Amino acid sequence: MNKATLAYLVSIATLLVAVWLGVSIGTVKIPISTFWDSTDTTATNILYKIRMPRVILAGLVGASLAIAGAAFQGLLKNPLADPYTLGVSSGASVGAVMTLFFGISLPIVGTYTLPVFSMAGAALTMFLVIGFARLVDRSMKMETIILTGIIFGSFLGSILSLMIALTGEELRQIIGWLLGSVSMRGWNYIYMILPFVIIGSIILWLNRMELNAMLFGEERAHHLGVNVKRRKFMILIGGSILTGSAVAVSGTIGFVGLVVPHMTRLMWGSDHRHLLTLSFMNGATLLIICDLIARTIISPTELPVGVITAFIGAPVFAFIFYRQRRKGAL
């Protein structure tokens, strides 16, 4: 069995275990048999109405952030890049916080005003960032993209701070959203994000060879026959779609998009043909586990999942990083 097959088997197995744990553990223990034995209606209700959507949403958000992070790190050739580097997430946050701040509720979409506003913010930011980067430098060099992302990110961050500063007493709602959570969302949030996850992931997956080539620099990729400009554009759009939709439904959950690609790369190598898919699966696994911990560790109080991702992710990452470097040195 070669390394890639092993990588897929391990990733699928851990994902399945995570899903199993995610749906069964909680204030009420749900046996796995509930899937095929619907005699216990309470258990069935909890499984399908609460646990399943929560686990699937966590999985989709984690997967989106991880695959987008992997693509951005490869594209920008920068190990510090993550899905939030481009500033798109700040746009999504501004959209969401604005909804909370002004108490906006649009007709028709109703309770889904926040994610809709958030996605609109993300989309607007994406076009502004890419447009501005092209204005500065027609060939859109990596540095240009990163700096443009920083400029827009900090400007949008200041708007966020302004709204937070003016909110006064009722900060909890905004902070809670910003820290990120996948609780109490329901199936509709899944339907809302799913098309974006599929489209974004396919766009990135179609560029897996190009990402490999671009690791050697844009010039090298150009010489290998990659239409660098078009591919870069595709990857930025694909990653932004994933990031924007993930942030819109769950808030800015940190760390997953930065660390999962790294862990995957350290364990299985940086070939994007596998890295993208594996990051997708591992991102889902990590966020499902983190969400499980977030809602059970000091039950009945729920922690924001973003707190847990960093709390768990950083030490795990440190361990893998240490082991890998030591192995390399020997």
Add this chain to the structure above:
Amino acid sequence: MLHVNGITGGYGKEPIVNNISFHVNKGEVLGILGPNGSGKSTLLKIVSGILPKQSGTVQIDGQDSGVYSQKEFARKVAVLPQLHAHAFSHTVKDTVALGRYPHQSGLFSTWSKEDERAVNEALAYTGITRYKDTAIELLSGGEQQRVFVAQALAQEAPILLLDEPTNHLDIAHQQQLLDTIRNHAVEKGVTVISVFHDVNLASLYCDRLLLMDRGQIAIIGDPQDVIQEAIIASVYNARVKTQPHPELPKPQMTLLPDTMEETEQPVVRKKDIVISSDNVSLRAINPLKTVSSAVHNPGTGWYRSFVNRHVDVDYNPSDVKAEMAEYLQQRDFHLSDTVGMMTAVTTEHAEVEEYRGDFGSVIIMVTAGVGNAVDVSQSLHRDRPERIGTINTWVIVNGHLSDEAFIQAMITATEAKTKAMHTENIEDPLTGTIATGTSTDSLLVAATQTGEQLPYAGPITPLGKLIGHGVYDCTVRAITAYKKAKGWT
């Protein structure tokens, strides 16, 4: 194969290269040379499509390069970059496999047998098959560069562009890499265009050279036509001297450093030549430029010590050169700095004289034995045993000789020797005619290369006159001494 017509372009609005036109034939290796900032890399970048051109056309296979898609272009033209760093790791094989990118199509970019073959071939050709599962960052610079060569070869494009491919490589890796590319070009008929920093490397490996000067073509042509002292000096603004490669018909150049301030250069005098029972020797303070047919260090070179050694008539070791080296070492002569000849004649009969002229002086040393005299004009159909050299002549000049002067000095000295044989009426014992020399004569011309420039040494030049007179004079005296010793008179 590749036609470049009047291209102008660069980074900003101000063009770096101006109206460049040239063409490269199939299977040809073209080197692009030029000083820093002359636009050689820019030219290559415009041809490879990295930089836009303001005007002109690049035609590949008769088609404008603009009509090709990026992938089609990459199937026609592969580019090998300078060494560079990368952020994430890839295995060697994955890296080389990227060279097949332009050949893959479809949603799943299926890896074909053809792709596998091309990659394995490229790995084998560059000698990196054994590293194929190693991460590239674990390889040395030279090996990494070979990986990128393999990647470019796996592209199987009929045109290969290289931008200073040997930068940062040591000489062994430079040679390895350029040999690989050169052989590939010959075997597969691949057209190669390469930017070079090193004029000599370019001359060695290219069929034609294009010399850039401030964004324009200074000259394009065969290496012999391009690497000329005056051209290199004006384009690079450096003092150089060109010379032939010792084994290949490719010119090479060397830099001429600014000469130190003129100091009183030591000259060689008659008294510097020491005669002992065992040898005649000269130890000069500064090296002399020497041309000789000696046993030890023959040919052209710069040497400080000169030895004409006496050996017995029956001297016949299995390895003459090794025995001679041992002899020199025992007498404290530095092997790389000494020219050594041998003679069966008693060295005490050596004739040494200094002849002064307006330009300086010439010192002649002759040892002569005529036991195996030969008339060269009658020599064709006669077999003779090989014997130890018997007329050994040194011509040491206090002056600055040109290459022609060295050769003319040898002709003049040889003619004078022959005349001396005639005067002394030395016969070839086999034919009964007057001999022209002996069977294994040796000649050495050495010059201090300081003082007056002496471009010629023919028999009517001041130097030639002294050499002719001096060699004749000394040879006659040496033969007389030899005859006396043998009791012939």
